[in-house]
Every structure is written in C-alpha cells, then in structure tokens.
Amino acid sequence: MDRPLLNRRLAGFGTTIFAEMSALAVRTGSINLGQGFPDTDGPEAVREAAVRALREGRGNQYPPGPGVPELRTAVAEHHKRWYGLGVDPDTEVLVTAGATEAIAAALLALVEAGDEVIALEPYYDSYAACIAMAGGTRVPVTLRPDGDVFGLDLDELRAAVTDRTRLILLNTPHNPTGTVLTPAELTAIAELAVERDLLVVTDEVYEHLVFEGGHLPIASLPGMGERTLTIGSAGKTFSFTGWKVGWVTGTPDMVTAVRSAKQFLTYVSSGPFQYAVAEALALPDEYYTSLRDDLRAKRDLLASGLTAAGFEVFRPQGTYFITTDIRPLGHKDGLEFCRSLPERCGVVAVPNVVFYDHAEAGSPFVRFAFCKKTDVLDEAVSRLKRL
C-alpha cells in the first residue's frame, strides 16, 4: 500500500498537544495548567439532578434526536434571560455531544469542497480538523498582540473574504488568547457578513466567563439572526466537562442542516445529563456571577505570579486561559519551552504555536489554564519562581 493509512484530509492532525502535555504532567508529577478542565466539579445540586435522572430512568435510553424538550426549553429561556433573544425550543435548538460535536456537525453541514472558512488564529484545535474533514479550506486571520491583549485587525478580516468564503468561524471569548471581541468589532463583523452574504458560526462556550462588561452574542445584532449559528456548552459554565452536553441555536433551516450531519455522528448523547443541565441553566444569577468572580480572582492570582516569574502576560478579558510571551525569559520557541518546563519547575503549559497556521506568529506564546483550586495555583506560582 503506497497510500497513507490516515485519510489525507487529516494528515498533519496527529495526537493533540493536550495528550502529549498531559502525559508529561503525569510522568513528571507536574501541576497541569495545560488542559482547560476545572479540578473541582460543578454544583452538587446539578450532580444530584443527574443522579435523579439516572435513577428515575430519564434519558437512559436514546433521548429525542434534537435533545430532550426540558433542555431545549432551558436553552431558549437562558437566551431570553441573558440576551433578550427569542429562540423557539422546538425548531431553533439542537442538543449536541458538547460544543465539539456542534462545531463538527455545523461545518460538515454547511461547508463543501472548495469553500473557504475564515477562522481567528490562534484557533481552538478542532476547528482546523473539522474544516479539513468537511473538505473546506481554512483562511486564518491572525489576532496580534496589542498592548496587554490580542486584537483583531478588521481590515485584515475584510481582506480575507473572497467569492469562495462560505462562513466566518468566530470564537468569543477567545481561547487561547482570552480576547473578548468588542461590540464595535462584532458590529463590523456583522456588517461584513451581511454585505458579503456570509454565514457565521460562533463558538461562545465561554459566554459566562467575561470578566469586564458582559457577553454580546453576535446573533443579537441586526441582520445576524438569519445567518448565525451559535454554539454553547454546559462543560465550561457548570464545570462538568466530562458530560459533553452542548447545543446550537439558529434559524430552523440552519438547525435542521446541522441536525442532518449530527444524526450520523452520535445521533444522540448524554441522556440523563441533559436533564441535569436543564436544571443547571435555571440556576439563579448568583451562581453565574460567583463562577465569574471566582475565576476573575484566579486570573489575577496567576497573572501576577506569571508576571513575577518574568513572563509578559496578556490579560484575558474572558475564558480561563492566560496567554504569555516567553521572550522576556530569554526563550522564543514555545514548544521547546513547554517540553522542558515540567523538568525545570514542575508545571505544564501548552505552546500556542499548535493553534496557528503561521507558526512564526505563534512561536513565543504559551498558554496557562487557571480553572484550578487556589492552592494549586499558589503552588504553581511558587514553582514558576524557579525560572
């Protein structure tokens, strides 16, 4: 066989960096600030809701294809409560196996061979693989350091649109940079999408982790309701990343298109957890604000620790990640730096370069997650001082 075993569309997408770095964390007994999962489970009441659903036989067999009505209704009520958006739970919500499946199904549904997909670089790693699986071509628009944040150059975005552009894949709050697109930026993107008749798929899994101001869904802007698919997830908001409950919302046509792909991926998933997430979404505002305040304090703790250790820190406005520049420490290759960091000081981080097509633009940046217990972050900060 002279043909490679792996489908050539997936060439270059070997094991993810998270597998390598998490294995390194275990081997060296390091604190793992690489992968973004909380080290504390979400609310006890939500966990109990899942246990109740399991015991009462709700969701133990295949749930309905679009998701259980309780969760679809809860998603619609959530969008109304936080953003004033009207969503029909019967036709405009689809429950997915986490945001990961929502991204895959949306791209498989909407992208054909030859279509271009614009994505903000650095991007969450599944975007590139899913665009490739859909046969599309990714067109990265690079976020660049701008003071103590990463900024989007709107002219660069406009210049990236061609006659072949099918959609813009957005992510705000943005992983790994922590950038939150401003209302002015979102308005400009919306105007561009309307003018060039583009679809927008927007990954808003960190919608409740915005530290200054609030989250603005692009779907709420003029002309966007009819062309936007919004992706959400319970994993980040309720700290149950293993449950894999996500959703997409959009027009009935768009949601039906995504469902056409989704039904042949998992068909359905997470039965009992869907009921529990429905209850979670209805938690009072204080749950959401205390989650955000707690993570804001952790952001500040880790940001000052990293600054004290000599990193240049880009202050995240959202998400639970901090991107740093390692050049002030005398390094420029983030991958090499991350591979040696566990041996040097017992902390694991991930090199942002793996989220870039333009390796040179991402090389000196390294990401740390702060969704960890305060004493774990304290210990990580004291270990990083060894640098």
Ligand SMILES: Cc1ncc(COP(=O)(O)O)c(C=O)c1O
């Ligand atoms: C930007 C972004 N989108 C999607 C996901 C995946 O979400 P889920 O666990 O719900 O599949 C993540 C997880 O880290 C993420 O950071």
